[in-house]
């Protein structure tokens with residue numbers, strides 16, 4: 084398995100809509116996930132979507148243990164989510180900082196639904212159905228946006244809160260994603 088190159092903003096492949104996965108528990112799908120997991124771990128990311136490594140399939144991974152690099156973030160279970168469907172629960176929106184491995188070295192404040200239900204499948208075809216809030220809900224929305232060709236800067240409303248991480252947070256060890 085391998086650490087793959089992560090495409091950066093400006094690459095047209097990041098703007099494409101990903102296709103649903105048709106078959107679960109295949110060697111190809113397991114190989115893709117192994118590469119995604121290796122890549123996310125090597126870059127210390129909180130999540131990664133298949134289009135970020137140039138694969139146009141509806142596959143995302145995310146998860147975060149409590150980590151000093153994300154001091155305010157609650158833990159999110161390590162999750163493989165395939166063919167996701169998101170349903171906002173209510174109209175409440177939270178604003179918070181986000182980064183992305185495809186937009187290295189930058190951070191911006193992004194509005195996201197506070198709570199949502201997400202459904203989909205794991206790599207074996209087992210259904211996933213969770214209702215979540217807070218940072219968990221934010222990560223899911225960020226990663227699933229990659230499947231419809233949306234990068235977080237495209238969601239920013241207030242560009243006075245978008246900039247280079249080392250300028251915004253001098254002296255802090257802030258992760259890229």
Ligand code: NI
Nearest residue numbers: 182183184185
């Ligand atoms: Ni991202």
